[in-house]
Amino acid sequence: MRTILTITNLTKKYGLLTAVNNLSFTIKKGNVYGILGPNGSGKSTTLGIALNVVNKTSGDFEWFDGTVSTHEALKKVGAIIERPNFYPYMTAYKNLELVCKIKGIDTSKINEKLELVDLIDRKDSKFKTFSLGMKQRLAIASALLNDPEILILDEPTNGLDPQGIHKIRALIQQIASTGTTILLASHLLDEVEKVCTHVVVLRKGKKLYSGRVDEMISSHGFFELKCEDNISLISFLESHPSIEKTIRKDDLITAFLNTPLSASEFNKQLFNAGIPLSHLVLRKESLEEQFLKLTDNTSS
Amino acid sequence: MLRLLNIEFIKLWNNRASKILILAYFILLSCIALIAAIKFDFGFFKFHLAEQGIFNFPYIWHFNTYVAAALKFFLAIVIVSMMANEYSNKTIKQNLIDGLSKKEFILSKFLTVAVFALVSTIFVFIISLTLGYIFSSFTETSIVFSDLEYIVAFFIKLLGFFSFCLFLGILIKRSAFALGFLFVWYMAEGFARIVLNLWDKTSEYADAITQFFPLQSMSNLIKQPFSRLGAVKEMANQVGEQFNFDYTVHWYNIIIVLFWTSLFVIFSYKLLQKRDL
Numbered sequence: 001m002r003t004i005l006t007i008t009n010l011t012k013k014y015g016l017l018t019a020v021n022n023l024s025f026t027i028k029k030g031n032v033y034g035i036l037g038p039n040g041s042g043k044s045t046t047l048g049i050a051l052n053v054v055n056k057t058s059g060d061f062e063w064f065d066g067t068v069s070t071h072e073a074l075k076k077v078g079a080i081i082e083r084p085n086f087y088p089y090m091t092a093y094k095n096l097e098l099v100c101k102i103k104g105i106d107t108s109k110i111n112e113k114l115e116l117v118d119l120i121d122r123k124d125s126k127f128k129t130f131s132l133g134m135k136q137r138l139a140i141a142s143a144l145l146n147d148p149e150i151l152i153l154d155e156p157t158n159g160l161d162p163q164g165i166h167k168i169r170a171l172i173q174q175i176a177s178t179g180t181t182i183l184l185a186s187h188l189l190d191e192v193e194k195v196c197t198h199v200v201v202l203r204k205g206k207k208l209y210s211g212r213v214d215e216m217i218s219s220h221g222f223f224e225l226k227c228e229d230n231i232s233l234i235s236f237l238e239s240h241p242s243i244e245k246t247i248r249k250d251d252l253i254t255a256f257l258n259t260p261l262s263a264s265e266f267n268k269q270l271f272n273a274g275i276p277l278s279h280l281v282l283r284k285e286s287l288e289e290q291f292l293k294l295t296d297n298t299s300s
Numbered sequence: 301m302l303r304l305l306n307i308e309f310i311k312l313w314n315n316r317a318s319k320i321l322i323l324a325y326f327i328l329l330s331c332i333a334l335i336a337a338i339k340f341d342f343g344f345f346k347f348h349l350a351e352q353g354i355f356n357f358p359y360i361w362h363f364n365t366y367v368a369a370a371l372k373f374f375l376a377i378v379i380v381s382m383m384a385n386e387y388s389n390k391t392i393k394q395n396l397i398d399g400l401s402k403k404e405f406i407l408s409k410f411l412t413v414a415v416f417a418l419v420s421t422i423f424v425f426i427i428s429l430t431l432g433y434i435f436s437s438f439t440e441t442s443i444v445f446s447d448l449e450y451i452v453a454f455f456i457k458l459l460g461f462f463s464f465c466l467f468l469g470i471l472i473k474r475s476a477f478a479l480g481f482l483f484v485w486y487m488a489e490g491f492a493r494i495v496l497n498l499w500d501k502t503s504e505y506a507d508a509i510t511q512f513f514p515l516q517s518m519s520n521l522i523k524q525p526f527s528r529l530g531a532v533k534e535m536a537n538q539v540g541e542q543f544n545f546d547y548t549v550h551w552y553n554i555i556i557v558l559f560w561t562s563l564f565v566i567f568s569y570k571l572l573q574k575r576d577l
Contacts, residue, residue: 051397053577075399085394090314101307102398142398 002029003065004150010059012045019045021205032176034192035185037202043185047154051079075103078143079152084135088128092138095127099142113141133164150181193287203295217290220257226279233275304408318378325374329423332367355435358447362525364428365454375416376465380478383469393577406569409466417458425451453521453549460518460557467564470571489513517556523547
């Protein structure tokens with residue numbers, strides 16, 4: 001698989017503050033990556049450095065195996081950072097025409113991309129008349145003009161209303177399904193969980209995890225249980241070989257698994273032991289819970 | 301190079317304020333021709349400015365370039381705001397992300413500025429040539445094309461001034477403040493001159509030192525042409541005054557301005573390179 005971006009030991013300091021701390025990861029073609037981290041964890045700074053707008057303090061980054069200069073490489077990249085930046089006095093079409101000129105490509109794709117983001121009816125309206133959601137969609141159209149090798153999106157749903165968020169997410173999923181490599185920076189976990197195959201987790205500029213999303217959620221899940229006779233249920237659970245630990249909160253009992261066990265099999269075992277349940281759910285930990293666990297563990 | 305100019309052209313021409321200012325500048329430039337229409341007729345006293353020799357070759361080159369240079373402030377506004385707007389709209393960030401290098405960005409701005417200066421120069425050249433052929437008492441080719449160094453000086457003067465505006469736009473990032481700073485700078489140079497004059501009454505030192513200041517060096521390129529005019533000289537003679545003024549375009553003035561020009565462009569580039577956007 002081709003390498004698109006390699007980041008090695010990248011560090012960025014703003015005075016005393018270290019925004020990015022010795023960060024390394026690789027982006028390969030064909031995957032959908034998420035960069036996760038709370039606000040101020042260095043996501044945007046990292047992308048800014050790779051995109052030539054922020055100067056690094058030390059370390060290195062390389063586009064396409066270092067075969068081309070950064071600004072040449074960026075012509076094959078589509079990127080939007082935080083807020084969509086266009087010339088407010090120019091129409092949507094003119095703005096995209098300008099991007100084509102900068103990237104050195106012809107203007108034939110403008111209408112196609114405007115259609116993709118559902119802005120073709122407004123192509124002759126000035127940028128300043130657009131709503132935030134429309135601006136964001138225009139930015140995505142602009143990033144796609146060159147059919148990029150990689151699409152970089154930094155907080156693409158920030159500040160949008162629910163409809164806007166939904167539209168952008170559907171768009172990202174649609175683009176991902178065409179096989180385009182995507183790098184999505186976000187602090188919204190369900191967003192990343194829904195579209196990404198790989199994830200890099202940052203906290204205070206340091207990498208906590210990088211790898212596949214499904215490997216990050218590596219636990220076998222847990223049961224949520226309710227029954228009439230809590231005492232015998234708990235003693236049953238504590239002697240069960242597949243149960244790692246049990247937590248009792250009010251009348252809801254949570255049992256964590258250490259080996260895979262299906263809900264129906266578990267139900268049968270309990271029934272045979274004479275403990276009929278009133279409530280049984282097998283749940284997987286979400287990325288959110290996993291993420292909080294990960295960022296909590298290292299905070300102390 | 302054409303790609304970079306094309307990019308800047310799209311940005312400028314679609315901005316209504318810039319478009320109006322650029323058009324106003326060139327319309328006013330052609331209005332120099334209207335000076336020819338200044339006529340007073342008081343019966344006993346007839347005065348027609350065009351016949352006072354201001355449109356005589358080669359004096360016209362000096363006169364027209366001097367008057368035309370006063371209009372440069374129109375383009376100064378356009379240039380400062382074209383730079384500052386890139387910051388306030390954050391489009392400079394997007395330009396770089398889209399694959400423009402920082403060098404290309406500065407180059408595209410400098411080329412635009414150079415084109416402004418060049419087009420103005422050609423414009424002034426054609427207007428002067430036309431006016432001259434209509435009103436000048438001498439139209440021999442050797443006289444018509446003498447003293448053309450004023451045209452060269454005009455180009456260098458505009459290039460230097462516009463580069464200064466460009467640099468201020470990048471440095472200050474807000475067009476109004478950058479223009480304000482330009483004015484403050486102008487005052488500071490004037491103030492420095494006053495202080496130097498207090499110290500030495502002959503203004504010899506003041507001239508020697510201030511000629512190295514950016515704005516003073518630009519203004520030294522084309523000095524005021526009025527005291528060279530026949531009618532003015534005559535009047536001065538009547539009151540017993542003699543003008544001993546050096547009107548020539550000196551090579552070292554050109555060097556000083558070109559030095560500042562390159563400094564402004566290099567500083568702009570360094571500033572852009574150093575800054576996080």
